[in-house]
Amino acid sequence: xxxxxxxxxxxxxxxxxxxxxxxxxxxxxxxxxxxxxxxxxxxxxxxxxxxxxxxxxxxxxxxxxxxxxxxxxxxxxxxxxxxxxxxxxxxxxxxxxxxxxxxxxxxxxxxxxxxxxxxxxxxxxxxxxxxxxxxxxxxxxxxxxxxxxxxxxxxxxxxxxxxxxxxxxxxxxxxxxxxxxxxxxxxxxxxxxxxxxxxxxxxxxxxxxxxxxxxxxx
Numbered sequence: 001x002x003x004x005x006x007x008x009x010x011x012x013x014x015x016x017x018x019x020x021x022x023x024x025x026x027x028x029x030x031x032x033x034x035x036x037x038x039x040x041x042x043x044x045x046x047x048x049x050x051x052x053x054x055x056x057x058x059x060x061x062x063x064x065x066x067x068x069x070x071x072x073x074x075x076x077x078x079x080x081x082x083x084x085x086x087x088x089x090x091x092x093x094x095x096x097x098x099x100x101x102x103x104x105x106x107x108x109x110x111x112x113x114x115x116x117x118x119x120x121x122x123x124x125x126x127x128x129x130x131x132x133x134x135x136x137x138x139x140x141x142x143x144x145x146x147x148x149x150x151x152x153x154x155x156x157x158x159x160x161x162x163x164x165x166x167x168x169x170x171x172x173x174x175x176x177x178x179x180x181x182x183x184x185x186x187x188x189x190x191x192x193x194x195x196x197x198x199x200x201x202x203x204x205x206x207x208x209x210x211x212x213x214x215x216x217x218x
Contacts, residue, residue: 001191002191003186003191003192003193003213003216003217004028004029004170004172004191004192004193005027005028005193005195005199005209005212005213005216006027006028006029006030006031006062006172006192006193006194006195007024007027007030007031007194007195007196007199007200007205007209008031008033008142008174008194008195008196008199009021009030009031009032009033009053009196009200010031010033010044010142010196011142011143011196011197011199011200011201012196012200013200017053017056018056020200021053021056021057021058022058023200023205023206024059024199024205024206024209025058025059025206026206026209026210027059027199027209028059028060028192029059029060029061029062029083029084029192030053030057030059030060030061030062031062031064031174031194031196032045032050032053032054032061032062032063032064032082033045033064033066033142034050034063034064034065034066034067034077035066035067035139035140036066036067036068038067038068039066039067039068039088039090039091039139040066040139040140041140042140042141047073047076047077047080050063050077050080050082051080051081054080054081054082055081060083060084061081061082061083061084062082062083062084062086062110063077063080063082063084063085063086064086064110064112064133064174064194065077065085065086065087065088065091066088066091066112066139066140067087067088067091068091069091070087070088070091070092070098071092071093071094071097071098074087074098074101074102075101075102075105078102078105078106078107079105082107083107083108084107084108084109084110084130084131085102085107085108085109085110086109086110086111086112086131086133086172087110087111087112088111088112088113088114088139089111089112089113089117089121089122089125090113090114090117095111095122095125096125096128099111099125099128099129100128103128108130108131109128109129109130109131110129110130110131110132110133110170110172111125111129111131111132111133112132112133112134112135112139112174113132113133113134113135114135114138114139115135115136115137115138115147115149115150118153119134119153119156119157119160123160126160126161126164126169127164129169130169130170131169131170131171131172131192132157132161132169132170132171132172133172133173133174134150134153134154134157134171134172134173134174134190135150135173135174135175136150136173136174136175136176136177136181136185137174137175137176138175139174139175142196142197143196143197144175144176145176146175146176146177146178146181146184146185147175147176148181148184150173151184151185151188152188154171154173154185154188154189154190155188155189157171157189158171158188158189158190159189161189170191170192171189171190171191171192172190172191172192172193172194173185173190173192173193173194174193174194175194177193177194177195177196177198177212178195178197178198179198179211179212179215180215182195182212182215182216183215183216183218185216186215186216186217193212193216195208195212198212199212
C-alpha cells in the first residue's frame with residue numbers, strides 16, 4: 001500500500017510561508033487548510049492567498065475546505081490550481097453534485113467527515129470520489145491530540161474501500177498525527193496522512209517526513 005505524507009501549513013510560520021512551503025518539498029502533497037470562521041471557529045487563508053500558496057508549491061496541493069458553502073465555492077479552489085479539493089460532507093447540501101462539478105474540472109475529489117459523523121453517512125459516495133478524509137480531531141485548530149476512538153471508523157472505511165474493486169480511493173486521516181499515532185492509523189487502514197505540528201516543529205521537516213513514512217509502513 002502506497003503511503004502519502006501531507007504536511008499541513010496550518011502549523012507553519014505564516015510570516016515565512018515561502019520558506020515553510022519549500023521546507024517540505026519531499027512530501028507527497030501540501031495540505032492547505034481553508035477555514036472561514038463559519039463552519040469552524042477559525043479563519044485561515046483567503047481564496048487569493050490560497051492561489052498564491054498553490055503557485056508557490058513545488059508539490060501538488062490538497063485543499064481541505066472547512067467552509068460553510070462548498071457547493072458554491074469548492075470549484076473556485078479547483079480553478080485556483082489545487083490538485084485535490086476536499087470538502088466536508090456536513091457542510092454540503094448536495095454532495096454528489098459538488099463531486100461531479102469538481103471531477104469535471106479535472107481535480108481529485110475528496111469528502112471529509114468530522115469525528116461525530118458516522119462512516120455510513122458517506123458510504124454511498126465512495127465510488128464517486130478519489131479520497132475519503134476521516135478527521136481524527138475536531139476541525140478548526142492545529143496541535144490537537146489524536147482521537148483514538150476514530151480508529152474503528154478508519155477500519156470500517158478500509159473494508160468498504162476494498163470491496164469496491166478497481167481503483168480504490170485514498171483513505172486520509174487528519175489530526176494529531178505523530179510518529180506514534182501514524183502507526184495506529186496505518187494499521188487501521190489509512191494510507192494518506194496529514195501532519196502539521198509533528199513536521200513543522202521538527203528540527204528537520206524532511207527528516208520527519210521520512211521518519212513518518214517508515215512509521216506508517218511498520
